[in-house]
Amino acid sequence: MTVVTPETNQHGAKAHSDGGWDAPEGAYVPVQTRSARFKSNDPSEHPAVDGREAEWKLTPVPFVRELIDGELDGSPYAFLATQTEGADAEWIDRTDARIGVAGQAEEKSSANAWNSFEKAMSITVTGEEPSEITVSRSMLGTTARGAHTVITGTRHSRGRVILQNTGDARLVENVEIVVEDGAHLTVVSVQEWSDDALHLATHFVTVGRDATFRHVVVTLGGKVVRVNPSVALAGEGADGELFGLYFADAGQHLEQRVYMHHEGANTKGRVNYKGALQGEGAHTVWVGDVLIGPNAAGTDSYEQNRNLVLSEGTRADSIPNLEIETGEILGAGHASATGRFDDEQLFYLQARGITEQEARRLVVLGFLTEIIQKIGKPELEQRLQASIDDELNRSAAGTGGGAK
Incomplete structure (x- = not known):
C-alpha cells in the first residue's frame, strides 16, 4: 500500500486533486467519512x-x-x-x-x-x-x-x-x-x-x-x-x-x-x-x-x-x-x-374533461402537497399551497419571476 503524502501525491501535486490547497496542516488528506469533516x-x-x-x-x-x-x-x-x-x-x-x-x-x-x-x-x-x-x-x-x-x-x-x-x-x-x-x-x-x-x-x-x-x-x-x-x-x-x-x-x-x-x-x-x-x-x-x-x-x-x-x-x-x-x-x-x-397522469385528467393547463397544475400541487401536509398547521399549509398555486398561474400567464 502506498502512503500518500504532500510530496508523493499524484502528478507531483502538494494536495489532493479534489482540493485542500489552503487547508490547515494535516487536513489535505481526503475525508474518509462524513463525520470526519473539519470543524471550527x-x-x-x-x-x-x-x-x-x-x-x-x-x-x-x-x-x-x-x-x-x-x-x-x-x-x-x-x-x-x-x-x-x-x-x-x-x-x-x-x-x-x-x-x-x-x-x-x-x-x-x-x-x-x-x-x-x-x-x-x-x-x-x-x-x-x-x-x-x-x-x-x-x-x-x-x-x-x-x-x-x-x-x-x-x-x-x-x-x-x-x-x-x-x-x-x-x-x-x-x-x-x-x-x-x-x-x-x-x-x-x-x-x-x-x-x-x-x-x-x-x-x-x-x-x-x-x-x-x-x-x-x-x-x-x-x-x-x-x-x-x-x-x-x-x-x-x-x-x-x-x-x-x-x-x-x-x-x-x-x-x-x-x-x-x-x-x-x-x-x-x-x-x-x-x-x-x-x-x-x-x-x-x-x-x-x-x-x-x-x-x-x-x-x-x-x-x-x-x-x-x-x-x-x-x-x-x-x-x-x-x-x-x-x-x-x-x-x-x-x-x-x-x-x-407523467404523460399518463396528464392523459388521465384530460380524458375527463380537464384542460391541459389545469391538469398540469393539479399534478404539481399533488406532487408537492405531500410535504406541505407534514407541517401540521392547517392555516400555514393552506397559505403555502396558495403561494405555489399562484406561482403556477403566473407561469402559465407568462409573467414568470420569483416567489413573493
Missing part, C-alpha cells in the same frame, strides 16, 4: 473558498461572497413572536451555556456567522401539553448580517416552532436545535424572501433518547437560498424525519445539503425532499448524506429526493450518499429521481 467556529481556521470545493462547487459563490468571508452585522434584529403557553423567545448572551451544544461549523460561511453574532435568539419549548411559537422576520434589510438561534425542546416536552422569513435579506446564520430525552419537537423553516434576497443557513440538531424530531424546510423565495440541516440521532431510540419542499423560478438558486447521522442504537430516520423547477436558469441542489455509525445497531433509515421539471432551461442536481459502519441494521436505502410530467 473560527473562520480564520477554514480555508479560503474559491468555488471549486466539493461543498461549494454547485453554489454561485460570487453572489454570496460577502456572507462567506465578509464583515457581518451581528446585532439583534426586530422580530415578531406569537406563541402559546409553554413556548417563548428571548435574546441571550454569547456566553450562555446553551450555545454550542448541537454542533460546530463545518463551512467558512457558518463560522463567519458564529464569529459575528452579538446575541443569540433562544426559543424554548417546555411542558408536556402541546405548545407552538411562530417567529417572523421581515425587516432584516440589505446589510450583510450574521445571526444565531438556539431552539430547545426540553425533556418530555411537545411543541412546534415555525421560523417565517420574508422581505429583503443578506443573511448567514446558524440554528442550533436540541431535542432532549423523550421530547417531541417539530421545527418548520419557511423561506419566502424577496426576489433579490441571499440566505445561507446551517441547522445543527441533536436528538436525545426516545425523542422524536420533525424538520420541514419550505423554500419559495430568494435569489440564492441554501439551508443545510445536520441532524445527529444521538440517543437510543431517537426518531428523525426531515422533509423539504422547494420551487425554483427563473434565475433562482435553491440549495439544501442534508446530513443525518445515526449515532445511537435503534434509531429511525426518514428524509424526503421534493422540488419543482420552471424558467430559464432555475437551479436546485440537493445533497443527502446519511451515516450509520458503528454503534447504531438496529437502525432503520431511508432518504429520497424527487424533482419535477416544468420547463426548459432548468437544472436540478441531486446527489444521495449512504455510509454504513455496522452490519446490524434493520434497513437502509436511498433514491433520487428528476423528470418531467
Whole structure:
C-alpha cells in the first residue's frame, strides 16, 4: 500500500486533486467519512473558498461572497413572536451555556456567522401539553448580517416552532436545535424572501433518547437560498424525519445539503425532499448524506429526493450518499429521481374533461402537497399551497419571476 503524502501525491501535486490547497496542516488528506469533516467556529481556521470545493462547487459563490468571508452585522434584529403557553423567545448572551451544544461549523460561511453574532435568539419549548411559537422576520434589510438561534425542546416536552422569513435579506446564520430525552419537537423553516434576497443557513440538531424530531424546510423565495440541516440521532431510540419542499423560478438558486447521522442504537430516520423547477436558469441542489455509525445497531433509515421539471432551461442536481459502519441494521436505502410530467397522469385528467393547463397544475400541487401536509398547521399549509398555486398561474400567464 502506498502512503500518500504532500510530496508523493499524484502528478507531483502538494494536495489532493479534489482540493485542500489552503487547508490547515494535516487536513489535505481526503475525508474518509462524513463525520470526519473539519470543524471550527473560527473562520480564520477554514480555508479560503474559491468555488471549486466539493461543498461549494454547485453554489454561485460570487453572489454570496460577502456572507462567506465578509464583515457581518451581528446585532439583534426586530422580530415578531406569537406563541402559546409553554413556548417563548428571548435574546441571550454569547456566553450562555446553551450555545454550542448541537454542533460546530463545518463551512467558512457558518463560522463567519458564529464569529459575528452579538446575541443569540433562544426559543424554548417546555411542558408536556402541546405548545407552538411562530417567529417572523421581515425587516432584516440589505446589510450583510450574521445571526444565531438556539431552539430547545426540553425533556418530555411537545411543541412546534415555525421560523417565517420574508422581505429583503443578506443573511448567514446558524440554528442550533436540541431535542432532549423523550421530547417531541417539530421545527418548520419557511423561506419566502424577496426576489433579490441571499440566505445561507446551517441547522445543527441533536436528538436525545426516545425523542422524536420533525424538520420541514419550505423554500419559495430568494435569489440564492441554501439551508443545510445536520441532524445527529444521538440517543437510543431517537426518531428523525426531515422533509423539504422547494420551487425554483427563473434565475433562482435553491440549495439544501442534508446530513443525518445515526449515532445511537435503534434509531429511525426518514428524509424526503421534493422540488419543482420552471424558467430559464432555475437551479436546485440537493445533497443527502446519511451515516450509520458503528454503534447504531438496529437502525432503520431511508432518504429520497424527487424533482419535477416544468420547463426548459432548468437544472436540478441531486446527489444521495449512504455510509454504513455496522452490519446490524434493520434497513437502509436511498433514491433520487428528476423528470418531467407523467404523460399518463396528464392523459388521465384530460380524458375527463380537464384542460391541459389545469391538469398540469393539479399534478404539481399533488406532487408537492405531500410535504406541505407534514407541517401540521392547517392555516400555514393552506397559505403555502396558495403561494405555489399562484406561482403556477403566473407561469402559465407568462409573467414568470420569483416567489413573493
